[in-house]
Amino acid sequence: MTPTLLIVDDEKATRDGLRAALEEEFDVIVASNREEAKAILKADTPDLLLTDLRLGGDSGMEILDDALALPQPPVAIMMTAYGSVDTAVEAMRRGAWHFVTKPLNLDEVEMLLKRALRNQRLEVENQQLRQQVPDPAGLGRLVGKSPAIRRVVETVKQVAPTRATVLIEGESGTGKEVVAHAVHSLSGRPADKLVIVHCAALSPQLLESELFGHEKGAFTGAAQRRIGRFEQADGGTLFLDEIGEIDASTQVKLLRALSERTIERVGSNSTIKVDVRVVAATNKDLAALVASGDFREDLFFRLNVVRIEMPPLRQRAEDVVLLAGRFLKEFAEENGRPVKPLSDAAMAALRHYPWPGNVRELRTAIEHGVVMSNDPVIDLKHLPSSLLREPPPPPPASGDLPGKIHLAAPREFNLHALEAQTIRAALAEAEDNRTRAAELLGISRRTLQRKLKEMGL
DSSP: OOOEEEEEOSOHHHHHHHHHHHTTTSEEEEESSHHHHHHHHHHSOOSEEEEESEETTEEHHHHHHHHHTSSSOOEEEEEESSOOHHHHHHHHHTTOSEEEESSOOHHHHHHHHHHHHHHHHHHHHHHHHHHSOOOTTSOTTOOOOSHHHHHHHHHHHHHTTSOOOEEEEOOTTSOHHHHHHHHHHTTTSOTTOEEEEEGGGSOHHHHHHHHHOBOTTSSTTOOSOBOOHHHHTTTSEEEEETGGGOOHHHHHHHHHHHHHSEEOOBTOOOOEEOOOEEEEEESSOHHHHHHTTSSOHHHHHHHTTEEEEOOOGGGOGGGHHHHHHHHHHHHHHHTTOOOOOBOHHHHHHHHHSOOTTHHHHHHHHHHHHHHHOOSSSBOGGGSOGGGOOOOOOOOOOTTSOTTOOOOOOOSSOOHHHHHHHHHHHHHHHTTTOHHHHHHHHTSOHHHHHHHHHHHTO
């Protein structure tokens, strides 16, 4: 469903320009004043709100208050030609997600709206997860029989009943949040005391207040005391997702909270004792960030008490079929469809695809198949086109050793020809698995894709 965007601006040229620029991505509704905006908000709550600060005799702050008072408020972004730090802080403290100044950069506005929508969906998903009845064993969503996932399950069982801090590392889409839920579910702490913070979704200026709270009057716009996520999680678990994204100042305060089990609200000198079990996750190599000076070593050691590494899906091929079966049932029920089996061709495609997006990509592919199939089975044609792989190039000579790239002697010294020959040899050695070929070549998969495109391969 196309997300709905309400634009409020008293300048017709601005309204029309924004509508023209954004209507391909959003279902755009426009209003010129507070009265029109209130009528629209009352009739049909939009997903997103983009409002000017000054609207003749009206104020964008009032429209912001109207929108955020709704049972399901839109994500709001404030725009103004009268930008200042104080105004920005006040708008964001009152609930605006972001703040942009005129003249507008349309690309930036579109990017911010899409990010705001993703943030809203994450919050909804997290709220739904917290409301679910937890699995009795706490491990119901950790599906798999591969040695890699069994090691994860055993570690979760071992560490969950303790107070130890857990660091979960792994590529995007591997299921790090699923592990965090399992740790909390088996910890013995109250089921409703799992508090989740997506660190990358918050600006550095807001993250400190989000984590530790603030006192009334701590800064412009702080009209009342706010309880932070540490206090909300007291007696439970605080899950810090994308921990590698936090800034240096917040790292210092987080280190103190972990070391002393106390916090201070912004604008207060009083310490508050908290009993919080911290689980953190990242798709970055924190040890490498420490080596480069981008992450504090002492904080890394505090977080890295027990490390759980989530394996990429390409390393647990035997789990693909099990996961696919689970997702088939989930999306058939969600979409009111009968549970259909996968054809042999579709199953073979799932087994041989390298899954750069990991479990998240597999989940999306199965949902696509469930929705697109009107046949008795889900066939290859019903799956996303990205799963249809090119036939591999001829295999290397039988005398070649596995794991090595063998090249014929070049007929002439041509670097481009030699580079193309090397890439072809790597693809052959990797049986056309581009992720593996990139590893053999010592480059990223994205770089390999670019070179293949440049060479017309």
